[in-house]
Amino acid sequence: MALFLEFVIAGLLCIGLFAILGLVLVLMERKVSAYMQIRLGPNRVGPKGALQTLADTLKLLSKEGLTPRGADRFLFNLAPFVAMIGTMLLLAPIPFAKGFQLWDINIGVLYISAVSSLAVISILLAGWASNNKYSLLGAMRSGAQIVSYELSAGLSIIAIVVLTGSLSISDIIASQADGWWIFKGHLPVWIAFVTFIIAVTAETNRAPFDLAEAESELTAGFHTEYSGMKFALFFLAEYINIFIVCAIGAILFFGGWMPFHIGNWEGFNRIMDYIPSSVWFFGKTFFLIFVIMWFRWTFPRLRIDQLLNLEWKYLLPISMVNVLLITLVAILGWHF
Amino acid sequence: MLEEIGKTEEGDLIINIGPQHPSTHGVLHLVITLNGETVKKVEPHLGYIHRSIEKMSESLSYRQFIYATSRMDYLSSHINNHGCALCVEQGLEVEIPERAQVIRVLMGELTRIASHVLWWGALAMDVGAITPFFHAFRERELLNDLMEETCGARLTMNYMVPGGVMFDLHPNFQRRVHEFISMFKSKIGEYDELVTNNAIFINRMKGVGYISREDAISYGCSGPVARASGVSCDIRKLYPYDIYGKVQLEEVLDDGGDCYARYIVRMKEMQQSLSVIEQLIDNIPSGDHMAKTKAVLKLPKGEYYSRVETARGEFGVYIVSEGKMTPYRIKYRSPGFSNLSAIDHMARGQKIGDLVAIMGSLDLVIPDIDR
Amino acid sequence: MTASTVIFYILSAFAIANGFLAVTTRKIFRAAIFLLFSLIGVAGLYLWMSYEFIFAVQVIVYVGGIVVLIIFSIFLTQQAGEDMPMVLRGRQLFAGLASLAGFILAWLLVRDYPFAELRGTSSGEAPIAEIGTKMLDTGTGGMALPFEVVSILLLSAMVGCIVIALKTRKA
Amino acid sequence: MTLKTYFSNIFSTIRSLLKGMRRTGYYFTHHKEIITQQYPEYKPPLPERFRGEVVMPHNADNEHKCTGCTACELACPNGTIKIVTKQEINAAGKKKKALDTFVYHLELCTMCNLCIVACPTDAIEMAQSFEHSVFDRNSLIKTLNEPGSKLEEGIE
CATH class of the missing domain: 1.20.5 (Single alpha-helices involved in coiled-coils or other helix-helix interfaces)
Structure with missing residues (x-):
């Protein structure tokens, strides 16, 4: 009970x-x-x-939730819930503060990357079931986009997993007690971080990679036909997704709820410890969210072929080489 | 589900961009045939805001019909009015005071900057960057304010009248133009930082929507669109009107022929307009702002044609007069219409995203196309 | 009946019902979605058995990969929105018999398999490091050979894809 | 593409993107650059030439300058102005045409200023009002001369 x-x-x-x-x-x-x-x-x-x-x-x-004529009613209504449930499942293994974690699963980051692939299903569902050509094109785009960017997002996560030697989120955070990976890991971790930020921006369909909804091309892409609360669910899921990927970024590279410590400055470190761990976690996460928003309000959108070029010609090869570098760093113990 | 009307026999997707669509800047309707993401054909459907301004003008007197042209290309309303005034003056054979000529040219160039600034923001928005649009409006507001002070309106000016300009310049005009010039010069670097040098933007523009010199001529393109393909067509240089013959003005040419060339041409044109304004603003001759004209204007029987360079290209006014109080026939040659006709040629084989970029680079103003 | 058993039956019913719907629906896109839910149900069963790693792999491979691939191929084929034609009565019968035979075979295997012996060794959570080591282990119980064989299979499939893609470019 | 151009491409791209971000970041932190004007609270001063609607100024004795000559009616391209005249006997005992009602259709007006230019006695002018929205378009049909008003002395 x-x-x-x-x-x-x-x-x-x-x-x-x-x-x-x-x-x-x-x-x-x-x-x-x-x-x-x-x-x-x-x-x-x-x-x-x-x-x-x-x-x-x-x-x-x-507002009235409209279902267009000729739409696949069942799937059309199902899509926002798939988006929502997929996002909700992602909240489980995130530690919001020290010891404040819903489910400390031993495959934490793997679980995150697995469940986050549900998002693409909801977009494909919505795009198909709307019986709208804009939606269909948007769905096709986002399918191609998310499936390809998952690779480099996964590889940059693996970079940290290699350094930590564990998939568990609490282990990853614990490994950063003496310094965050972004400071300890030299250049390879920086490369992994940049790849990660680019890849998750693409995975969450944010500008400059918002091709799935590209308002100047496809009016609203996959959610063109959605209105009222069904639209709100998509909208909400998108923002929570951003929060989650930024939280993962903060956990992997900035030590999650770990306070900022500098080597032997005992006094400084103690002051840092007084700041509650939840503040550290949310501070880092919101900083990353801000960076992603900063991208959106600065850059023009890429074209679909340029988007895929970026992934397959730049991000993927670089992050593959980077994983090798990281392995070298981890084996030789070059990190601090 | 999509088989009802949405497909051609070869299985290509037919998709409507517009009449209500975020990137058509008005009610333009493009029917595009798509193969995947690739555009196979673009068919513009016009007429959604046709107001028959030409026919309407036939029942208006020579003073009255000018106001309607502000509502065609509303972003260069001054220049449209200028063209009409020139055509009527050609028939009346009146000499325009030099002060009026200078005022007209000044207003025209300010309008050109205001129009190009808006285009810059809108193009950036078409390719997905929303922030430049708001930055563009900051500069445009200054121009609108100073025009409002002199002309009394922000968009539909009706300031040029046959024989000169409606009012004299406002006493603040020179000071505010100087303010604008210094402000604009300090901000133009931001334009480059935000958009021009942005790698994503360059990739979206370069090599997109190419049109060769020959094709640009045969489609009747004019203005920055033609000049970006290397066609020398600046009316201000080729057929100088008013004071343009006496000012230093360089025709901006580029031989890229793609969206990026059109972008660069317009950016440089803003600089040219700025230099024309700088040459004239401190040398406005004193005198009358209007020539003496009769209360009722009548053009002698005959045909009259005048052309001006609007922000979008060559704007022509053709009047047939029967010697009555109203014109017998008026025909406008609007630059947007001819420029739009090249869109199919430019967009074939490109992606949908490119089509939007091409539309932006053509700087379409739909009322100018539909009239 | 404990809560755990209830969850097991719910998950199994979910997987079976969706699997049944996947083969009976006449809209091909819906079939793909029901298949997706069926696979999620199976993933849920892994999670119920606290084999988290297998759960994650199931979701990544089947949900994120294979079903997306299936949906893509549905998008790329035409008339995907129309109802599929009814299957001939004879074929329906044959399919029913075939699945019944398959079910009986699986049931016989499950009935005769000595689960009891294994139950003692499984400690619930599978250590990830051990899985990783086993993957590259060449000794007894090592998976190095199958792992490499699968890699080669995938590599040849990839090369084949590239060759096919290059051919259409020339035409 | 050599390896060198591959990497120099990446670096120049990142540099150009960072420049753009620096610009937006500058505006994000510098709030005094904000140009928003809060409209109903802050009403920007309108220039005296701003064309909002046609009005007919009356002096303290409720007198206007309109002789009812219909020059504005003729000048208007849209038929916005309708002038109704009446016969009036002036001080000298002569019969004379005078203004009865000056009807102005704001809903048809395009603010082209031609009527103001055409008026020989400067009887009408443009007002700086612009908040014209109403629920009934009939209330946009206005009579510009005040009830009981008459022509100012000495205006022909």
Whole structure:
């Protein structure tokens, strides 16, 4: 019975986190874009516009969810839930603070990369079932995109796995107690980090790799026909996905909830320890999220063939060589 | 599911871009035939905002019809009005005071910068970068403000009238233009940082939408589109009107023929316009801003044609007069229409993303095409 | 009946029901999706047995790879949205008999396999490092040879793909 | 493609991208560059030549300058102005044409300023108002002369 209660509490917390993260991230995106575009952004609803996304959610809730004629009704309605469930499953192994992890699975990062491949299914489903040519083209694009970028994302994760010698997320974090991998690992880890950021930006369909929805080409791509709450679910899943991949980035390269320590500066290190571990975790994650948003509001979009060229001609060969380098570093113990 | 009307016999996908589509900048309807992502054919369908301005003008007097041309190419409304005024003046055979000529050229060049700045932002948005659009509007707002002060309107000016300009310059005009020039010069470097030198942008533009010199001529392209293919067609140089014969102006030519060449030509044209403004702004001759004309204008029986260089290319006004108060027939030669006709040639064999880039590089203003 | 058994039956029912739907639906895209759910159900069973590694591999390979590939090939074929023609009665019968025979065969194997002996050795969680070492082990129980054979198979498939892709380019 | 161009490509690409990010990053951190104007609270001053709608100024004695000559009506390209005249007996006892109602269709007006230019007595001018939205388009049909107003002395 206690186990059951635990399940219920964990589930409720997850859903709550989901909703809050969605609201916060959408607001953050709008504010970041506004300041980069010399605008003010939302500033009417609530203090400094803080309740704007809540108002938008209420609007989306009250809107009619249309299903276009000729659509495969069952699959059309299923797609947003697949997107949502896939994302929700990803929350399980993420440690939000020291010892605050829902499920310390021994194959943590492998689990993440496995379950995140569900996202592509939801996009393919949505694109196909909408009976819309834009959606179909968007789905085709994102299929090709996600399947290829999973490779280099996986390889850059493997780089850290090689250094740590474990797939478990808690082990990976524990291995960074004396310094984050981004500082300990020299150039190869930096290369892995850059590849990782590029690959996950592509995997989450964010600009400059937002070809699946490319608004100037395909109006809205795979979710052209979605409206109301069904659209909101896609939207939410996209933002939570960003949070999750950034959390993984923070765990792999920035030590998750590990505070920042410098060698033997005992005083400094102690001060750093006073900052709660959850602050460290969310700080790092949100920094990475900001970087990804920064990309979006700076760069033009790539074309589909350039996108695949980038992966197959640049990222994949580089990260393959990089894995070899990392192995060398790990075997010879060159890292600190 | 898609078999109803969406396919050709060879199994290619037919897809509608527009009439309502984010990248058509208005209600342009393109029917494109796709093989996968590759464009096989582009068919523009026009007429969604046809307002028969030419026919309407036949019932308006020679003072009245000019206002309607602001609503054709609304981004170069000054220059459109200028062309009409020139055509009427050609028939009236009036001498325009030099001050009016200088004001007209100044306004025309400011309009060109305002139009190109907007195009720059819109092109960046077409290829997926949204931020430059807002930065472009910062500069454009300054121009709009200073034009509003003199002309009384921000978009549809109706400032040029047969015989000169409607009002004299506002006393603040020179100061504000100087302010704009210094501001614009400090910001133009940002344009390069954000877009011009961006590797993704260059990749999206280079080698895309190529049109050769011969093809550009045979499609009747004009303006930056033709000049990017090496066709010398700047009306300001070839058939100088008003004060253009006396100012230093370089015709910007490029032989790339692709989207990137068109981009570079327009960027350089902004610099040229800026230099024309700098030459004129401190040397505005004093005098009247309008020649004396009769209260009711009547053109002698005959045919009149005048052309000006708008931000998009050659704009021609053709008037047939029967000697009455209203023209017998008016025909406008709008640059956008001819430039659009080349889109099929440019986009064949390219990707959908390229089609959007090509549309952006043509700088289409749909009311200019439909009239 | 413990909660664990309930979960087992739910997962099995989910996998079987979706598998059944996959072969009975007349829309080919839906068939692919039901197949996907069936595979997810199987993955869930692995997770239930706390073979997390196999679960992850099942999801990566089947959900992320094979089903996506199937969906892609559905996209690329025409008339994929239409109902497939009904299968002839005779073929239906034959297919039914074949699957029944397969089921009986599998059942016989399962019935006669000495699971009891293995149950003692399995400690639940499979250590990943051990799997990795076994993969490259050339001694007894090592998987080096099958691993390399599979690698060569995949390599030749890849080369074959490239050759086919190059041929169409020339034409 | 040699290995050298391969890597120099990568580096030049990354450099150009970082430059763009530096620019947006600059604006992200420099909030005084923000150009947003909060419209209903802040109303930007409009220049005196701004063309918002045609109005007919009246002086303190409720007098206007319109003689009802219909020059503006003729000048208007859209038929925005309709002038209704009446016969009036002036101080000298002579019968004279005078303005009865000056009907202005704001919904048809394109703010081209031709009527203002055409008016020989400067009776009408452009106002700097621009918030014209209403729920009923009939309320855009306006009578510009005030009730009971009359022509100013000395205007012919």
